[in-house]
Amino acid sequence: MPACAGHPSRAFPAGGPVSAVPTEDAVSREPASGPAPSGGPVPAAPRGPGRFRVSLAVLAGYLALALAVFRAAWADPGGVLYGASDSALFAWYLGWIPHALGEGLDPFVTSHLNAPTGSNLLWSTPVPLLGLLTAPVTALFGPVVSLNLLLTLAPALSAFALFRALLRWLPAQPAAFAGLLYGFGPYMIGESYGHLHLTFAVFPPLLLIALDDLLTRARPPLRTGALLGLAVAAQAMISEEILATSALIGGIGVVIAGLGHRDLVRARAGALGQGLLSCGTVAGLLLAWPLSVQFFGDQRVHGNIQPHNVAVSDLLTFVTPTPAQLMAPDAGLRHSARFTGNAVEVTGYLGIPLILGAAVIAVRLRRDPLVSLFAPLAVVAAVLSLGSRLHVDGRTTRVRLPWLALENLPVINSALPSRFALYLMMAVGIIVAVGLHRAALRGTRTARHRAGCRSGRGGRGVPFATCAGLAVAAAVMVVPLLPRAHVTTPTATPAFFTGDAVRAIPAGSTALVLPYPYPTRTEAMLWQADADYRFRIPGCYCTIPGPDGRAVFNAWTDPLNSALVAVEQGRLDADTALADPAVRGAFEQLAPAAIVLGPTPRRAELSRLMTGITGTAPTDVDGVELWLPRR
Known part of the structure; x- marks a missing residue:
């Protein structure tokens, strides 16, 4: 979407570091060969119904593109997941929140997972707000459909x-282009493989709007702060990590703006303080209950959740495509395979054309208000994404980086550095959008000058040649980022869990569902959700305190759990497990009302183990083997 903005008609009100723009008359009077203005007229979209129609068209375009990216899910929206374990986890959460509230249960601390001890879900990623918003969809079609919809x-x-x-400062076309890079870049596409909480990234732009209102537009600080507080509370109920990293990037942005506009920031410091106080008050009131449960409730954890210096951007990440890109030559894939961390977290790829384009624009338009703010922010986000020690082609060097000073701070210590790629793409997208807009202005100005020399009248609109050139430039920067078709995983829920047969399990009882749930095998959690949480299950893929109170993601805490996982992984046979009296003792202590064995490659061995422990043969029911021990 090139910056072919049509006839520039008016500018938005001038304000501060990213609001001051010259009028159209000032631009048109400047010689075509002279220096670029510090901003540019902002025709954006027309106000009123016209602006609404433009916004609606852009939203429709984004939705159409999203449907194209996720088209595989909509062939069978209740039968496939993007990713595997993490996706099943989010489907469980989306179903649990409305179920718990509807049944009068605690939505945040439950023994439906990790029975009988339970789990404080707020230390995981329960996305309660999204669960509430999609409750009607979940009730009608199930949590997997809600997940694919979200x-x-x-x-x-x-x-x-x-x-x-960005419509505050840019016309619709370049603003839409920046949104395209932000919403459909490698970060968003990569994290959509199961990380729902990281893909709902509406909050950073809302924070940008709020800070602009407080610093440059003299909006009422208490009202602006209260609205920001609502957004903060909403974001906390989607992703605390995005909230924390947005606050960090936003604070750095305020400092950068202050260094370039000291008088303005000094004059608006009081309003900024009032706004932040109002924000904190509103957010604090709304979040009092969940935060008190998270930090003072049962099953809370201590310390950082994620390991340090693993999920980071390699120095080559920014120029090296991964399997997520459509254009990924073998040479690039060999390098990206060496990067540390989960493959879906390698999301900092920008591509050489986009990097070069953004760099040229940042240098040439360094006095532009938006560029002077977001060019340093892009560098900051890129450096933070590198983690605490520099990684080069998969090797960890001794070079220390700024994240080292942050990785042990409360709250921020559990953020993954590689996820700062979100803010890197946001900043780069804005820089390039400004460059496209300014190129369109220059082309228009030149055409007017030439037309005026010939006929005494200036032309209107952006010349076709300029539009075509900008379209080609935009395409060159975007094409390397095109995503490969998403890989889906079938849910394959046995009919037992969705039919009447599941009623054989007493409501509210504990059922040992196999394969035993742990971080890479979450079928049992998905089946439990499909059974409308009729029973509790031992095991989980969730954040729970280990023996020392620090976070672990599984519940291998007794001989039975350990044996079940070892047999399922092929590291232990059923006869050896049966010979261990501790395994039988742990089973007797758990005392499940039912054992349900679903499809799994090691099903025969697990069946032999359960038959030996219970002393009874299973019943084959609707795709599962069922034991109902007598007590």
């Missing part, structure tokens, strides 16, 4: 949020 909406809404924010 994964489809997330990039479109995130892109649209940035588009709407």
